[in-house]
Amino acid sequence: MGANTRDLIVVGQGAAGLAAALSAAEEVRRRSVRITLIDKASEEEAGGNTRWSPSYMRMAAPDRVEDRFVQSMLAATRHRGDESYFSRLAEDAPATIAWIASHGVEFIQPTYYLAKGPARIQPLGGGPTIVAALSHAAREAGVVFRYGCMAREVAIREGRIVGVVVTRDGSIETIGADAIVLACGGFQANADMMREHFGSGGATMRLISPGTRHNTGDGIRMALALGADRAGDWNGMHAEPIDARAQNSAPVVLVYPYGVVVDQTGRRFFDEGAGLVHETWEKFARDIQFKTPGSVAYAILDSRLLEIADYQRAIRSEVPPFRAGTLAELASLLGVDDKNLCDTIVTYNAACVGDPATFDATCCDGLAAAKTLTPPKSNWARAITVPPFLAYPLVGAVAYTFGGLATDTRARVLRDGAPIPGLYAAGEITGHFHYTAPNAVSVLRAFVFGRIAGQEAVAELSAG
Numbered sequence: 001m002g003a004n005t006r007d008l009i010v011v012g013q014g015a016a017g018l019a020a021a022l023s024a025a026e027e028v029r030r031r032s033v034r035i036t037l038i039d040k041a042s043e044e045e046a047g048g049n050t051r052w053s054p055s056y057m058r059m060a061a062p063d064r065v066e067d068r069f070v071q072s073m074l075a076a077t078r079h080r081g082d083e084s085y086f087s088r089l090a091e092d093a094p095a096t097i098a099w100i101a102s103h104g105v106e107f108i109q110p111t112y113y114l115a116k117g118p119a120r121i122q123p124l125g126g127g128p129t130i131v132a133a134l135s136h137a138a139r140e141a142g143v144v145f146r147y148g149c150m151a152r153e154v155a156i157r158e159g160r161i162v163g164v165v166v167t168r169d170g171s172i173e174t175i176g177a178d179a180i181v182l183a184c185g186g187f188q189a190n191a192d193m194m195r196e197h198f199g200s201g202g203a204t205m206r207l208i209s210p211g212t213r214h215n216t217g218d219g220i221r222m223a224l225a226l227g228a229d230r231a232g233d234w235n236g237m238h239a240e241p242i243d244a245r246a247q248n249s250a251p252v253v254l255v256y257p258y259g260v261v262v263d264q265t266g267r268r269f270f271d272e273g274a275g276l277v278h279e280t281w282e283k284f285a286r287d288i289q290f291k292t293p294g295s296v297a298y299a300i301l302d303s304r305l306l307e308i309a310d311y312q313r314a315i316r317s318e319v320p321p322f323r324a325g326t327l328a329e330l331a332s333l334l335g336v337d338d339k340n341l342c343d344t345i346v347t348y349n350a351a352c353v354g355d356p357a358t359f360d361a362t363c364c365d366g367l368a369a370a371k372t373l374t375p376p377k378s379n380w381a382r383a384i385t386v387p388p389f390l391a392y393p394l395v396g397a398v399a400y401t402f403g404g405l406a407t408d409t410r411a412r413v414l415r416d417g418a419p420i421p422g423l424y425a426a427g428e429i430t431g432h433f434h435y436t437a438p439n440a441v442s443v444l445r446a447f448v449f450g451r452i453a454g455q456e457a458v459a460e461l462s463a464g
């Protein structure tokens with residue numbers, strides 16, 4: 001590298017950071033840009049949420065998105081999302097998948113939980129495989145990795161980016177940088193920020209995977225300190241119901257539509273059959289955390305669960321359910337008021353007036369409870385009668401937050417609507433989701449805009 005070598009620092013080794021570092025390294029062949037990827041975690045733990053994610057991606061096939069992709073994205077955001085962002089995502093997704101595949105990652109069309117949901121693809125081996133493959137490729141392409149290196153501040157001189165201030169081995173140092181890609185996730189593991197945006201329940205929320213705990217909003221804070229614009233829904237997060245007892249990563253329990261859910265008092269509080277699980281899990285998890293006493297709920301089922309084909313696919317907890325011969329015994333195992341639980345089930349069973357032969361776990365089967373039932377049950381309303389009775393205690397666990405930095409279609413961080421020279425961001429750290437997470441899009445957009453960020457950063461450094 002010559003005297004005019006410029007430095008690009010990528011912060012974060014998840015999907016967005018790896019895509020940025022690798023695409024930048026591929027762009028710079030014959031140009032003088034040095035690329036360093038820093039991650040606050042150790043080498044064994046780096047990779048953030050991506051490392052723990054199955055990484056389903058919302059594509060009809062590896063070479064195309066579904067026809068109404070952009071409209072679906074905008075509908076998920078209740079039309080508060082940026083159409084140009086989602087259009088660029090749709091345009092670049094096939095080429096990005098082909099690029100990842102060119103680094104040895106195979107894509108498959110996976111089975112999902114029980115019901116199908118939108119079409120998706122998955123890297124064989126999920127997040128861990130993709131992190132390993134792209135890290136290897138980035139190293140081969142000359143990217144330098146530094147672990148245990150936590151970004152805390154962007155260093156600025158005379159209005160220009162000159163470095164990243166980091167903590168490493170307990171001391172603070174500045175790493176020189178001419179451009180930075182921030183790819184260090186949302187603020188889900190920052191109790192103060194969670195409290196500020198979601199209230200006290202936000203600070204105590206379970207984190208869905210071991211990788212989630214590293215995402216403490218540092219990059220968001222660093223960019224906001226430079227005057228970056230905020231974007232996305234600051235009261236939005238993606239959360240899912242998990243087994244309260246489980247210790248494994250993402251121990252989701254997604255069979256709740258096929259029974260009922262009660263709170264600690266033994267009463268139902270939502271329509272368990274309002275839609276397919278990926279349409280109800282986020283609100284459900286948030287309602288458990290923020291609206292139920294003790295922030296816990298119980299999915300109550302009977303032994304007919306065990307007759308549903310492949311029901312295990314919808315349970316990722318390593319702990320078996322509570323099991324009892326009577327509802328009263330089950331209530332006592334759970335510490336739930338037994339009279340209320342029995343009354344709830346009697347009322348629910350009486351409202352199950354449809355033909356149980358039409359029960360179909362793989363789609364919204366239209367088997368609704370009688371209209372008199374409050375709250376309603378819109379699908380899968382089959383009486384709970386066949387012992388043993390089963391129960392899972394559930395809590396809401398956060399995967400990532402939606403509030404973040406405003407970026408344009410070139411992954412440039414905006415300030416007063418204009419790009420901040422040398423500053424890029426991609427992935428969870430950017431604020432493009434509102435109201436509810438579009439299903440299977442978080443990893444895809446991290447790769448697509450990470451790759452764009454790397455290319456754009458090198459182009460800017462080569463020009464300036």
Ligand SMILES: Cc1cc2nc3c(=O)[nH]c(=O)nc-3n(C[C@H](O)[C@H](O)[C@H](O)COP(=O)(O)OP(=O)(O)OC[C@H]3O[C@@H](n4cnc5c(N)ncnc54)[C@H](O)[C@@H]3O)c2cc1C
Nearest residue numbers: 012014015016040047048049050053056151427428442443
């Ligand atoms: C269990 C689970 C299942 C999921 N399933 C899916 C799915 O199927 N499909 C989908 O689209 N999405 C899914 N998601 C969400 C998706 O995985 C993430 O939103 C996405 O991978 C985020 O990528 P990222 O690069 O933005 O952040 P991450 O992958 O979280 O990477 C961020 C990195 O930044 C590092 N970091 C943080 N702060 C600093 C700092 N100050 N300095 C240096 N480094 C820092 C972290 O250590 C981490 O390595 C899932 C998430 C989880 C946890």
